[in-house]
Amino acid sequence: MNVTLGFIGCGNMAKAMIGGILKNGILMKEQIIASAVSDSTVAKVSEQFGIKTTKDNLQVVENSDIIFLAVKPQYYETVIHEIREKITDNQIIVSIAPGKTVDWLGDLFGKEVKIVRTMPNTPALVLEGMTGVCKNNNVTAEELEEVCRILNGFGKAAVVKEDLMDVVVSVSGSSPAYVFLFIEAMADAAVADGMPRNLAYEFAASAVLGSAKMVIETKKHPGELKDMVCSPGGTTIEAIRVLEEKGFRSSVIEAMKACTKKAREL
Numbered sequence: 001m002n003v004t005l006g007f008i009g010c011g012n013m014a015k016a017m018i019g020g021i022l023k024n025g026i027l028m029k030e031q032i033i034a035s036a037v038s039d040s041t042v043a044k045v046s047e048q049f050g051i052k053t054t055k056d057n058l059q060v061v062e063n064s065d066i067i068f069l070a071v072k073p074q075y076y077e078t079v080i081h082e083i084r085e086k087i088t089d090n091q092i093i094v095s096i097a098p099g100k101t102v103d104w105l106g107d108l109f110g111k112e113v114k115i116v117r118t119m120p121n122t123p124a125l126v127l128e129g130m131t132g133v134c135k136n137n138n139v140t141a142e143e144l145e146e147v148c149r150i151l152n153g154f155g156k157a158a159v160v161k162e163d164l165m166d167v168v169v170s171v172s173g174s175s176p177a178y179v180f181l182f183i184e185a186m187a188d189a190a191v192a193d194g195m196p197r198n199l200a201y202e203f204a205a206s207a208v209l210g211s212a213k214m215v216i217e218t219k220k221h222p223g224e225l226k227d228m229v230c231s232p233g234g235t236t237i238e239a240i241r242v243l244e245e246k247g248f249r250s251s252v253i254e255a256m257k258a259c260t261k262k263a264r265e266l
């Protein structure tokens, strides 16, 4: 692709996206620049990815066609005030923050700016990211497609109505954390029953990976896939019985509702 990409903020999410983009080869390292506050991040990121890094956010703006705002939501106002004068009509701003609407972002810029609102997740690093996307009226269909090509480069992107973006936070942006917790818990149980820890992580993570692929590739209902594992009078249904008794399903639902609620409040 013939575009330059800038990241204002270069923490966990920006690094996952940059890592994915470079791994996939959709852009070269010379096409990417990133900024951070600390000397250590600037040095580490440049060493890790070979991209240009800076402590000056305006240098990112001056050198990028597409600018990802990759700071925490509470720093959005400061960063936008810092860069807004320098943003031109042709540049595209990509937000990755929960809760920040395209109207809120547009008001802060105080002028007509092209804004794409996204919610990515860290599996971008291994090209298995899933990103929700919406845009404001200043972004053309072609420009949205261009941004989606980048997002698709490290996984998949789905354009959704803006009022679903807070739900995307809980089902995608935040969800890898619950899955990691689940993998950790399964591995702990295996360790408790005598399996060496590294082997336990490999078994638990492979089960999650394989099960996810089955849902996506077979397109069967997850309940049907679950039933295929539960032999009558067998081992699995015993585990399912205990999970239901302990409120596994409703714990996940309640946790995600809390996550969506928090996103709406940010």
Ligand SMILES: NC(=O)C1=CN([C@@H]2O[C@H](COP(=O)(O)OP(=O)(O)OC[C@H]3O[C@@H](n4cnc5c(N)ncnc54)[C@H](OP(=O)(O)O)[C@@H]3O)[C@@H](O)[C@H]2O)C=CC1
Residues within 6 Å of the ligand: 008, 009, 010, 011, 012, 013, 014, 035, 036, 037, 038, 039, 041, 042, 057, 069, 070, 071, 072, 073, 075, 078, 079, 096, 097, 098, 119, 120, 121, 122, 173, 174
């Ligand atoms: N982590 C995740 O899985 C996901 C995160 N997000 C969103 O991505 C955004 C970033 O989150 P995350 O990567 O986790 O956060 P991190 O805390 O890991 O990274 C934040 C980065 O912003 C930099 N920074 C802070 N203030 C400024 C500033 N004024 N100018 C330039 N850079 C600045 C920090 O610099 P330094 O390193 O020097 O401190 C750091 O590199 C948030 O809005 C978050 O909600 C969205 C989806 C998933």
Ligand SMILES: O=C(O)[C@@H]1CCC=N1
Residues within 6 Å of the ligand: 098, 169, 173, 174
């Ligand atoms: O925890 C957070 O607030 C960010 C947004 C989605 C994932 N991480």
